[in-house]
Amino acid sequence: MLEITLFYIAATIALVATVLAMTRANAIHALIYLIVSLLAVAVIFFLIGAPFAAALEIVIYAGAIMVLFVFVIMMLNLGEEGDARERGLLQPSIWAGPTVLSLLLFAELLYMISTIEGPVSTQAVSAKEVGLALFGPYVLAVEIAAMLLLAGLVGSFHLGRRYLEREE
Amino acid sequence: MEGLNIPLNHILLVSTLLFSIGMLGLMIRRNIIFILMSLEVMLNAAALAFVAAGAHWGQPDGQIIFMLILTVAAAEVAVGLGLVLQVQRRFKTLDMDSANRMRG
Amino acid sequence: MGDMIWLVPLIPMLSSILLMLGSGSLPRVIIGLLGVCSVGAAAVLTLLVGLDFLANPQPFQMTLWTWMQVGNFSPGIAFYFDGLTLVMMSVITGVGFLIHLFSTEFMEEDVSYARYFAYLNMFVAAMLVLVMADNLLLLYLGWEGVGVCSYLLVGFWYQNSANGQAARKAFVVTRIGDTAMALGLLLLFTQLGTLDIQAMMGVANEQWQVGDTLPLIACLLLLGGAVGKSAQLPLHTWLPDAMAGPTPVSALIHAATMVTAGVYLIARTNGLFLLAPTAMMIVALIGLATSLMAAFTALMQSDIKRILAYSTISQIGYMFLALGVGAWTAGIFHLMTHAFFKALLFLGSGAIIHYLHHEHDIFKMGGLRSKMPVTFWSFMIGSAALAALPMTSGFFSKDQILLQAYLQPDAGPWLWLGGLLGALLTAIYSFRLVFVVFFGEAKTQPDGDTGWRMALPLVVLCGLAMVGGYFIIPVAEVFPVASGEHPANWVEYVSISVPLMGLLLSYLIFHSGQLNVDKLVNSSLGQWLRRFWHSGWGIDWLYDRIFVRPYYRLSGIMVNEPIDAIYGLIVAINQTFNHWLAESQTGRMRWYIASMVFGLILVLTLALQISAEAL
Numbered sequence: 001m002l003e004i005t006l007f008y009i010a011a012t013i014a015l016v017a018t019v020l021a022m023t024r025a026n027a028i029h030a031l032i033y034l035i036v037s038l039l040a041v042a043v044i045f046f047l048i049g050a051p052f053a054a055a056l057e058i059v060i061y062a063g064a065i066m067v068l069f070v071f072v073i074m075m076l077n078l079g080e081e082g083d084a085r086e087r088g089l090l091q092p093s094i095w096a097g098p099t100v101l102s103l104l105l106f107a108e109l110l111y112m113i114s115t116i117e118g119p120v121s122t123q124a125v126s127a128k129e130v131g132l133a134l135f136g137p138y139v140l141a142v143e144i145a146a147m148l149l150l151a152g153l154v155g156s157f158h159l160g161r162r163y164l165e166r167e168e
Numbered sequence: 169m170e171g172l173n174i175p176l177n178h179i180l181l182v183s184t185l186l187f188s189i190g191m192l193g194l195m196i197r198r199n200i201i202f203i204l205m206s207l208e209v210m211l212n213a214a215a216l217a218f219v220a221a222g223a224h225w226g227q228p229d230g231q232i233i234f235m236l237i238l239t240v241a242a243a244e245v246a247v248g249l250g251l252v253l254q255v256q257r258r259f260k261t262l263d264m265d266s267a268n269r270m271r272g
Numbered sequence: 273m274g275d276m277i278w279l280v281p282l283i284p285m286l287s288s289i290l291l292m293l294g295s296g297s298l299p300r301v302i303i304g305l306l307g308v309c310s311v312g313a314a315a316v317l318t319l320l321v322g323l324d325f326l327a328n329p330q331p332f333q334m335t336l337w338t339w340m341q342v343g344n345f346s347p348g349i350a351f352y353f354d355g356l357t358l359v360m361m362s363v364i365t366g367v368g369f370l371i372h373l374f375s376t377e378f379m380e381e382d383v384s385y386a387r388y389f390a391y392l393n394m395f396v397a398a399m400l401v402l403v404m405a406d407n408l409l410l411l412y413l414g415w416e417g418v419g420v421c422s423y424l425l426v427g428f429w430y431q432n433s434a435n436g437q438a439a440r441k442a443f444v445v446t447r448i449g450d451t452a453m454a455l456g457l458l459l460l461f462t463q464l465g466t467l468d469i470q471a472m473m474g475v476a477n478e479q480w481q482v483g484d485t486l487p488l489i490a491c492l493l494l495l496g497g498a499v500g501k502s503a504q505l506p507l508h509t510w511l512p513d514a515m516a517g518p519t520p521v522s523a524l525i526h527a528a529t530m531v532t533a534g535v536y537l538i539a540r541t542n543g544l545f546l547l548a549p550t551a552m553m554i555v556a557l558i559g560l561a562t563s564l565m566a567a568f569t570a571l572m573q574s575d576i577k578r579i580l581a582y583s584t585i586s587q588i589g590y591m592f593l594a595l596g597v598g599a600w601t602a603g604i605f606h607l608m609t610h611a612f613f614k615a616l617l618f619l620g621s622g623a624i625i626h627y628l629h630h631e632h633d634i635f636k637m638g639g640l641r642s643k644m645p646v647t648f649w650s651f652m653i654g655s656a657a658l659a660a661l662p663m664t665s666g667f668f669s670k671d672q673i674l675l676q677a678y679l680q681p682d683a684g685p686w687l688w689l690g691g692l693l694g695a696l697l698t699a700i701y702s703f704r705l706v707f708v709v710f711f712g713e714a715k716t717q718p719d720g721d722t723g724w725r726m727a728l729p730l731v732v733l734c735g736l737a738m739v740g741g742y743f744i745i746p747v748a749e750v751f752p753v754a755s756g757e758h759p760a761n762w763v764e765y766v767s768i769s770v771p772l773m774g775l776l777l778s779y780l781i782f783h784s785g786q787l788n789v790d791k792l793v794n795s796s797l798g799q800w801l802r803r804f805w806h807s808g809w810g811i812d813w814l815y816d817r818i819f820v821r822p823y824y825r826l827s828g829i830m831v832n833e834p835i836d837a838i839y840g841l842i843v844a845i846n847q848t849f850n851h852w853l854a855e856s857q858t859g860r861m862r863w864y865i866a867s868m869v870f871g872l873i874l875v876l877t878l879a880l881q882i883s884a885e886a887l
Binding site: 056 | 173174175176177178179180181182184185186187188189190191192193195196197199201202204205206208209212215216219220222223224225226228229230231232235236238239240241242244245246250251252253262263
């Protein structure tokens with residue numbers, strides 16, 4: 001029962017933190033909430049028997065990627081004016097339509113998942129199994145992921161280098 | 169570590185809610201940094217759905233797809249933040265609506 | 273000598289090409305020399321060939337090369353030379369030479385001197401091809417060639433849009449006849465298998481009986497072409513307007529040569545027409561009706577050139593009458609004498625117009641007798657010949673026509689009477705012209721009389737108009753032998769006396785004033801007739817209502833391209849959609865995202881729908 005209770009707590013934290021992250025005017029505040037949300041999701045991963053995924057979630061998502069965000073936000077030095085601006089933009093006239101669309105989509109998804117029954121497996125999937133599958137049948141996907149990362153590396157280097165050059 | 173009797177559709181409900189919130193953020197925010205954050209949320213929601221499904225069947229495939237999503241997210245953030253820098257330099261703002269001029 | 277005849281059309285043709293290419297760079301003297309001498313050379317060659325032929329009258333045929341070879345149809349660039357060809361060639365090159373000479377003075381001050389001679393030489397070449405052609409296709413080439421030259425020369429002063437209008441009218445109206453003729457050629461070829469004139473007439477005689485339907489149709493179609501070209505009813509309306517061109521052009525093309533091409537065509541294909549007596553009768557009736565209609569109209573005109581134009585239509589009507597009654601020789605004879613005296617009259621009027629500052633209205637002239645003696649005598653002789661006073665050339669030809677018309681078996685005396693009425697009218701209007709222009713009191717002052725280049729052609733043509741009647745044209749071999757019978761002597765006496773009566777009437781009305789017709793003219797019927805005849809029997813008005821205006825109205829509708837509106841609608845719909853889609857390309861990322869989400873919702877809805885149905 002403990003796990004189930006933990007799951008609901010983590011889920012609530014994740015949802016609340018995400019909503020807050022989406023509605024903050026200050027980028028750093030939003031980022032902090034987002035990290036909270038990601039950590040909560042990591043807890044859920046842990047609870048449903050995917051400890052390796054949980055670890056990756058913390059290390060890469062909440063760690064590396066979010067740190068990247070922090071760096072960039074610090075570099076841009078947005079300040080108070082930006083916050084005021086962002087706050088001014090969060091008006092009902094702006095979010096009413098998108099909210100309706102989101103709710104519609106959510107309703108549809110809800111209808112789809114309502115047909116699914118049963119709990120998740122009691123058998124946890126260990127890192128070993130994941131590793132075996134990854135370099136077994138999924139080796140091609142690994143290659144593709146590697147290519148993607150390389151492309152991302154080259155792309156970000158190209159974009160960032162020009163930015164720095166202009167600054168000089 | 170053992171997964172216990174957490175109903176699958178509840179996990180998927182969380183995932184769906186996260187996805188919808190991320191999408192809502194994507195639609196209402198104009199700051200490119202928030203747009204990127206919203207994308208992260210949506211990717212994360214999808215990843216949660218995959219992992220949950222993998223756990224439901226006791227198969228590793230869900231986690232593998234999670235890793236691929238992680239890779240995609242990392243690459244996307246790297247390039248996206250590079251673009252953020254360029255947008256800031258060029259338009260002196262991060263508001264995407266002011267960067268709406270299309271030149272072929 | 274006969275094998276030189278291909279040079280006759282070639283020389284004017286080359287000269288024309290040279291003038292076209294060199295226009296603008298050649299000095300005027302060279303242009304004049306080239307234009308006149310090329311036709312002169314053609315005339316000399318014609319003379320030599322003609323003397324040769326008269327010594328040894330043997331028709332010959334000459335093929336230069338095969339024009340085209342399509343199946344069993346192989347028309348050649350081939351010439352046929354016999355007496356009829358010789359007569360036509362002599363008229364074309366001889367009168368043509370004189371008119372070219374006249375033009376050098378008449379057109380002296382014109383800017384487009386070279387263009388004028390280029391067209392005129394081209395016309396002579398095309399006309400020669402027309403009369404020398406051995407097959408009907410080559411004849412048709414010449415036929416269209418003269419049509420084009422006529423068009424170009426009528427609209428020679430194209431800066432005035434009325435002239436362009438007249439040129440277009442001439443072109444379009446003759447085109448109606450030409451289309452009929454083209455159909456006739458197609459019919460003849462499909463039925464007889466050849467267009468070589470001599471061979472064709474031979475085959476026609478074997479294949480068809482007198483009175484068959486097919487030769488009738490073929491003849492009527494050819495007649496359509498002839499009627500268009502020779503300005504006969506009902507396609508005569510272009511000729512009076514064609515007077516917009518320079519006067520020597522009117523003399524050469526619209527009096528002496530081109531308009532008689534229809535007569536030549538019928539005479540050349542006489543073998544066909546003899547197979548269709550009905551067609552012959554129609555030819556005669558058209559000729560008579562045209563000649564009377566035009567004579568009445570000429571009586572009421574006041575423009576000197578229009579009088580001559582209607583008189584030309586009337587005289588060609590006589591030629592048609594002659595052809596229709598089988599008086600082939602008389603018809604061709606009248607063609608020749610008419611070419612002499614009508615060219616003379618036109619050149620005379622050209623001289624008057626030239627020295628009276630382009631004055632056309634005869635009632636603004638008067639008393640020119642002493643001031644322009646050469647012109648006066650030209651007009652006297654020309655009018656006398658036109659009126660067919662005894663001893664002039666016109667007398668011999670017209671007399672023959674009237675007598676042979678009398679002998680026509682079906683309606684001979686009636687045709688003769690109609691012809692007599694026409695002759696009376698001809699005498700009246702031709703001397704009306706002379707009396708009004710040259711007698712009475714002077715109303716304008718001419719700049720002088722003609723220079724030698726104008727006077728020489730006038731004098732030579734005067735001579736020809738006087739003695740042309742004594743020529744014996746060598747066409748006996750070409751046409752079937754006419755019956756030797758003669759009508760009663762009184763017929764001949766009446767025929768001779770009628771023109772004299774006309775002269776007398778004209779004198780009494782227009783010169784001495786002893787016969788006062790004012791009362792008659794001023795009565796309401798007289799006024800109405802006057803207007804009716806002056807307008808050319810309202811035919812122009814009628815055509816304008818029946819053909820021209822409805823056509824313009826149709827064009828007015830078509831100019832907006834009603835059919836294209838359908839395609840325009842498709843374009844408009846596409847543009848509207850394109851506009852809508854372009855509107856959606858705002859460049860706003862949130863808008864794109866929202867649309868993507870909307871699409872996603874739609875797709876999911878569809879997917880759910882389908883899976884629900886599958887269950």
